[in-house]
Amino acid sequence: MGIAGQASAINFQAGDVDASIYGYVRLNMTYDLDENLGGPAQEGSFTRISDSDANGYFGASANQSRIGIRLKNPDGVKVNVEGDFYAGTFRLRHAYGEYNGVLAGQTWSNYTSFAGGTSVLDFNGVAGNAGLWHREAQVRYTTGNLSLSVENPRSRLANSVIRDSSPSFTARYESKMDGGAFAVAALTKQNTYDTGTDDDSTIAYTAFVTGKIALGESVTVQGAVNYSDGANRYLYQSNADDAYVANGSIENISGYGGNIGATLKLDGGSSINFVAGMTKVDWDDALADGVANGSEAETNRNILVNYQWVPVKSVKMGVELSNWYTEYVNGNDEDANRIMFAAQYNF
Secondary structure (H helix, E strand, C coil): CECCCCCCCEEEEECCEEEEEEEEEEEEEEEECCCCCCCCCCCCCHHHCCCCCCCCEEEEECCCCEEEEEEECCCCCEEEEEEECCCCCCEEEEEEEEECCEEEEEEECCCECCCCCCCECCCCCCCCCCECCCEEEEEEEEECCEEEEEECCCCCECCCCECCCCCEEEEEEEEEECCEEEEEEEEEEEEEEECCCCEEEEEEEEEEEEEEEEECCCEEEEEEEEEEECCHHHCCCCCCCCEEEECCEEEECEEEEEEEEEEEECHHHCEEEEEEEEEEECCHHHHHCCCCCCCCEEEEEEEEEEEEEEEECCEEEEEEEEEEEEEECCCCEEEEEEEEEEEEEEC
């Protein structure tokens, strides 16, 4: 999900508070050989794949650039506020406080893990990552390697008005060891629709396992496996609805996904990274019930390979080739290829 974050910060004292300002300036340049996949930060997107015959698109953006501040007082209270310029204006990413294991505010969903992630240049990254890979408003409690949270659910319903009547509940266990790391997590929430005259609800759940293992000093292999039943918003880059309504009843839509990657570490902080990921959503029942029309994405798959290098401390650059493929419920498929260059200046 982009070159690894900033490794340095501007540290100072503000009275009895330890403060640090951090962030980076980031340039992304892309050339789409087949179709224009680039979003505001020139990130690839499966939703932009089409059957267009037009090809050859160049784009550049510095919208991924970000800045943040961290504060810590003598009592151990921590505060973090961070934003970027993703849509061309300032966007809040993180805004939370933390004390004695209790976190409240907006930050990475607890149903997210980077333990088995592969470093890529594309801001959206590979399909099938472990969990949501996004930030949510939440209350979280962490003790040792275990963390529990109550979060904003943001459910999606295919053909009716959804009502978020309860939060998402998550649990994650994450651990590091010599030569590796792993995490397991689960989430449950309620899918509810309510038209004012009819209503129904189902329980949805999702889970993942992710990890990384070193093969010698220079090579790591990492990946993730995910399953969802009615919680496809948490199936990363599936872009699928959670459920649909048929004959007055709400029905969950299930899916699964995962990825596998490898990293070769080179001298001077350089590396070569390869990763392939996919998601697959089961639309069969929705199609039989007349809700799906065949144009829905059934399988999303992408493959990314990059070379990253460090020309000087706090500066990282890279080039990346990627292929993006979508197969639809009706059997049609489309794919697109792109080349990306990125330069990141950390502070």
